[in-house]
Amino acid sequence: MNRVLRKLTLGLALFGFIWNPSLAQTTYQTPPQSISDLFNAQPTPSVSFNKDGSMMMILERAGAPSIEDLAQPELRIAGIRINPAISGQSRAGSFNNLKLKKTRSGEEIQIKGLPSNPKMSGFSLSQDEKYLAFTNTEATGISLWVVDLATYEAKKLTDPIVNQVFGNAVAWMPDNSILIKAANPSRGSMPKAPAAPVGPIVQETSGNAAPSRTYQDLLTNPYDEALFAYFMDSQLMNIKLDGSKSPVGKPGIIKSMDLSPDGTYLLVEIIQKPFSYLVPADRFPYHVEIWKSNGEKVKTLAEIPLDEVRPTGFDATVKGPRNISWRADKPATLYWAEALDGGDPKAKVTERDIVYTLNAPFSGEKQKLAATSLRFGGINxxxxxxAILNERWFASRTEKRLVINPSNPAQAPRVIIERSSDDIYTDPGDPVFTENEFGRNVLLRKGELIFMTSEGGSPEGSMPFLSTFNTTTKEQKIxxxxxxxxxxxxxxxxNADATEFITLKESTDIQPNYWLINTKKRIVPMQLTAFVHPYESIKGIKKELVTYKRKDGLSLSAIVYTPEGYDPAKDGRLPVLMWAYPREYKSAxxxxxxxxxxYTFTRLSWGSPIYWxxxxxxxxxxxxxxIVGEGDQEPNDFFIEQLVANAEAAIDHIVEMGIGDRNRIAVGGHSYGAFMTANLLSHTNIFAAGIARSGAYNRTLTPFGFQYEQRTYWESPDVYFNMSPFSFAHQVKTPILLIHGEADNNSGTFPIQSERYYNALKGHGATTRLVFLPHESHGYAAKESVLHTLWEMDTWLEKYVKNRK
Incomplete structure (x- = not known):
């Protein structure tokens, strides 16, 4: 077999999906018409706005790709999935049409001269908003295009030379030229696989602990390294609007590029060797260099080492500079954070991180801007x-926001918000931004007032709001x-006082559309878009937010859907599909x-249970x-007992409503929801059937933590054993359907999780079915795959739930 093809199909061969006579192959099936019609509905366009909101960009997309699209050659290396034919990511989304619409007049303009068979992405406006750039994926690569917003004509600026394997690839310059990351024109041909290995693959450690989560698609041999270096090899280029181009700086394995707000300098990250077989590319060693915009190197700001050795815990981080960025409010000033605790959340320190700044021309010493008591979370x-300094601490779910004076770092920061990130009832929201003279996002602010938008959590459900927040008095005014x-x-x-704004408005059976509101003039809101309802067949279904209590008194909620015209008193009890995803909390x-x-619109994604x-x-x-663990208690110490109590309470409530038939209730979920499903069927017999998609079932295969569990297997072996459905496969008496993408790239949900769990269930006589979807990742994309998944689920539900004997 060709060595390249062998690499591309490695995920299949490892788990016995090739040449295994014991596996049954079936053709793709389609679900009943009522389900397939909903899935095949035309996608709603995406909308974005220019700086002042006077123009809307309407992006239209096609439906799901075909399985032939997903079956194109793919390299899975260094945590990246690459289409070798185009020097780009293999699973990126795209749009097939572009329109502009004037917000106030409603005039809609079809952009002319778009590519044939377009696969457009990466849309960005020039700073003066005279031009719109985008990339288009062709059969042999990715090209750069531009739209003249005076004529509404698109034209192609480059051949397919853009390198979109990793990171951003396009940036506007102040003079309306475009900086791109191109595939290095001197990189030659793709490396050929050696006819035979030159020797064994060796990894070695010298005693330093290097705990690591279970990453997918890592490098495995020197040939992988050569492929990674080849496809990451990039040359920055300046592209003029007439299509002429010139190189900027030296080529290299460019991780990212970031133009300073005034366009004078470039911050460039360049990956270095040695590469790693333990972590993905974003943790490889790299140099942070400052260039002038013409490519002349000014300084190496930092040499970041390989990030293999990091303390455990979600609050752990690296030593040395991190999050290096440009200040949005300055022409060319850098800022970054450095850990004072060595990156170890277990260290007892007063200050966790320190934030530094460095001004152009970068020849001076870095200056301390602020220090944090929690982990640095960015600056607005x-x-x-x-400016607003953000801090967070995952272990306690604490987040803080502080006002700082960048011109006087000695001035003590003022805490304006300190709260639990899980508490949605008191969430003041996130700041509203506006663009400054550099085209960068800065706070929309009037003195001590900042503007905020919030989801508006309440006991009646979410009611989003726009408000001012006084950073001196901490008073919020809606x-x-x-x-x-x-x-x-x-x-x-x-506008500056937030009296005029655009909203996205929807209701249960009203498709989301954009509206222009003016609270100062108190004029009637004006509808800006009229996207049609894509799901006419379910417009009449009933949707209800219900609340109920667990046996320990904890309040719970769910969204209940029932068929159009259904009346429990007349129509009797229904079979039920319960869909869920567990979450851990530190506060009841x-x-x-x-x-x-x-009141949200009933929109159906590929994985929605609402089809039924x-x-x-x-x-x-x-x-x-x-799953709740108060104070020093960890939520997962009570996972099984609380999970079962949650399910029992949900079943009791749907039955008490007169809707659900207690003997015909199925439970299902995706990813951690699949893990939940398997656990419920391991420890209860209260469901008629289960559906588990793309889950992890043996936690010893993720020994350095999973989901929000920070302890390792060796610290809490009982937790890992007891939370693993694999450990209790012998107790499963309820039919369970397992579905998994064979190319799953999510950390921890290797396809082998489903294969081994299925074998354990089969070995103990459980009723089960295992379906592997070729070429599918953690989320399923191909039309054939999704329709087949819906068919599998429908067939399972009809047999073991609706028509349960």
């Missing part, structure tokens, strides 16, 4: 007298709020909060499955 810039029976949120603030009060809204409302089922979606 305004001007040289005001300027506008979504009103029932709609779910409406601010998409774009149009936070866990009990109502999440979501009964057309088949006569009641659906319990977003069924809350909180």
């Amino acid at each position: 810039w305004s001007d040289d007298s005001f 300027l506008w709020r979504s009103q029932a029976p709609y779910y409406e949120r601010v998409a774009k603030v149009m 009060a936070d866990a009990a909060q109502v999440r979501g809204s009964k 409302v057309t088949r006569g089922y009641a659906i319990m979606d977003q069924t809350e499955m909180p």
Whole structure:
């Protein structure tokens, strides 16, 4: 077999999916018409706005790709999935049409001269908004295009030379030329696989602990290294609007490029050897260099070592500089964080991180800007007298926001917000931004007032709002709020006092559309888009946000859907599909909060359970499955008992409503929801069937942590054993359907998880079925794959739930 092909199919061969006579091959099936029609509905366009909101960009996309699209050659190396034919990522989304719409007049303009068979992405406006750039994926590569917004004509600027394997690849210069990351024109041909290995593959450690999560698609041999270096080999180029181009700086394995706000300098990250077989490319060693915009090197700011050895825990980080960025409010000033605790969250220190700045021309010494008591979480810039410093600590779910004075670092920061990140009822929201003279996002602010948008969590469900927040008094004043029976949120603030803004408004059976609102003039809101309802067949279904209590008194919630015209008193009880995803909390009060809204539009994704409302089922979606560990207690120490209590409470409630038939209830979930499903079937017999998609079932295969579990297997072996459905496969008496993408790239959910779990179930006589989807990742993409998944689920539900004997 060709060595390249062998690498491309390695994921199959490892787990016995090739040449295995014991596996049954079937053709792709399609679900009943009521389900397939919903899945095949035309996707709603995406919308974005220019700087002042006067123009809307409407991007249209086709439906799901075909399995032939997914079956194209693919390299899975260094945590990246590459299409070798195009020097780009193999699974990137794209759009097939571009329109512009004038916000106030409603005039819609079709852009002319677009590529034939377009696969467009990466749209960005020039700073003066006279031009719009985008990339287009062709059969042999990725080309750069530009739209003249005076004529609304698109034209191709380059051959397919753009390198989109990793990181950003396009940036506008102040003079309306475009900086791109191109495939190095001197890189030659793709390396050929050696006819025979030159020797064994060796890894060695010298005693330093290097705990690491279970990453997928890592480098495995020197040939992989050569392929990675080849496809990452890039040359920055300056492209003029007439198509002429010139190289900028030297080629290299360029990880990222970032232009300073004034366009004078470039921050360039260049990956270095040695590469790693333990971690993906974003943790390889790299140099951080400052260049002038013409490519002349000014300084090596930092040499970041290989990031293999890091303490355990979600609050752990690297030593040395990290998060190196440009200040948004300055022409060319860098800032970054460095850990004072060595990156170890277990270290007892007063200050965790220190934030430094360095001004152009970068010949001076770095200056301390601030220190944090928690882990640095970024800065929202305004001007040289005001910025918001963000800190966070995952272990306690604490987040803090502090006002700092960048011009006077000695001035003590002022804490304006300190709260639990899980507490949605008191969430003041996130700052509103506006663009400054450099085209960078800075805080929309009036003195001590900043503007905020929030999801608006409440016991009645989410009611988003727009507000001011006084950073001196900490008083929040709501300027506008979504009103029932709609779910409406601010998409774009149009003016300095936030009296005019654009919202995205929807309701249960009203497709989300954009509206222009002016609270100062109090004029009637103006509808800006009229996207049609894509799911006419389910417009009449009933949607209800329900709340109920667990046996320990904890409040829970779910969204219940029932078929159009259904009346429990007349029509009797229905089979139920319960769909959920567990979450861990450090506070019972936070866990009990109502999440979501009964007024959101009923939109169906590929993995939604709502399809089955057309088949006569009641659906319990977003069924809350909180796992709580207060104070020093870890949530997962109580995982099984609380998970079972959550499920029992949900079943009791749907039955008490007169809707659900207790003997015909299925449970299902995707990823951690699949893990949840398998655990429920291992420890209860309260369900008629289970559906588990792309899950992990043996936690010893993820020994350095999983989901939000920070302890390792060796620290808490009982937790890892007891939370593994694999450990209790002998107790499963309920039929369970396992589905998994054979190319799953999610950390921890290797396809072998489903294969080994299926074998364990089969060995103990359980009723089970295992379906592997060729070429599919953690989320399923191909039309054939999704329709077949829906068919598998429908067949399973009809047999073991609706028609259960």
